[in-house]
Amino acid sequence: MAAKEYFGINEEEAVQEAALDLGIPREKIRYTLIETRKKGLFFKGGVRIAVLDENDDDPDVAGGEPALSGEEARAKAGEVVDFLNTLIGKMGMSGTACISSLTGDKLLVAIESRDSSLLIGKMGKTLDALQVVANIVGQKGGERPLRVIVDCENYRERRQQKLVSFAEEVADHVRRTRSSRLLEPMNPFERRLVHTALTRYEDIETVSEGDGLYKQIRIRFRGQGRR
């Protein structure tokens, strides 16, 4: 994870700064919040962000323009999108799904809808369910499965950012108190996000605990004085 850091009065400003410096459009910038500083007597308040590498091997984010890919992948992507569109209609909702990006075997589908809150569901439950069935459609017939990510109003990205900044907060707490903290059960993808977000701290370690799909992450202090 490359870490170029930028500072701004608020999150937007910081991203703008990064966009100007790196010469990439601001929508394409992936970053994590490092620090939110309240305004104090001797310093300005602000937000510090770390911009992640474009080539970060993040499975959820297909960076850049939709790369040219095999006929098969494109045909399948079309099938998946058609399936989702019919599905949304049959759910009695308005809205359309379209291909947001297709790189290799990774398809990102974006849903535009007035019923977006219903389509996302509590904690993204409905969105995950749509993703499960969409993946099966993407798997059917053909040797290589198409991996489908279904998103709506950037929910996934927002959730990721929230999760990472939450992990940073907990790590901070662990560092201060020297005692470990156990997070809520999370799916493999979310756990991976937390693990990777915290690898850059040498004094913090993360381990998964429990069985099954939903394990819990324990964040521990590695240095001296560990409790």
Added chain:
Amino acid sequence: MEKELVEYIAKSLVDDPSGVSVNVIEGEKSTILELKVSDNDIGKVIGKHGRIAKAMRTILSAAASKKEKRVVLEILD
């Protein structure tokens, strides 16, 4: 409407769409949908640890959330 939704999802998932049928039982407060598929396709609509069945139920309840009535999906074997 829910019937078509379940039928559509199930038909998209299985190998033998002709074996898919949905029986609707209307109750006072809830609607029960009984899904039947070919024997070979049962795993396809249930999935590992019921992952697919759970996804179908979630989609169904999202679709039914605009109405008062509860919708229950049962998979027959």
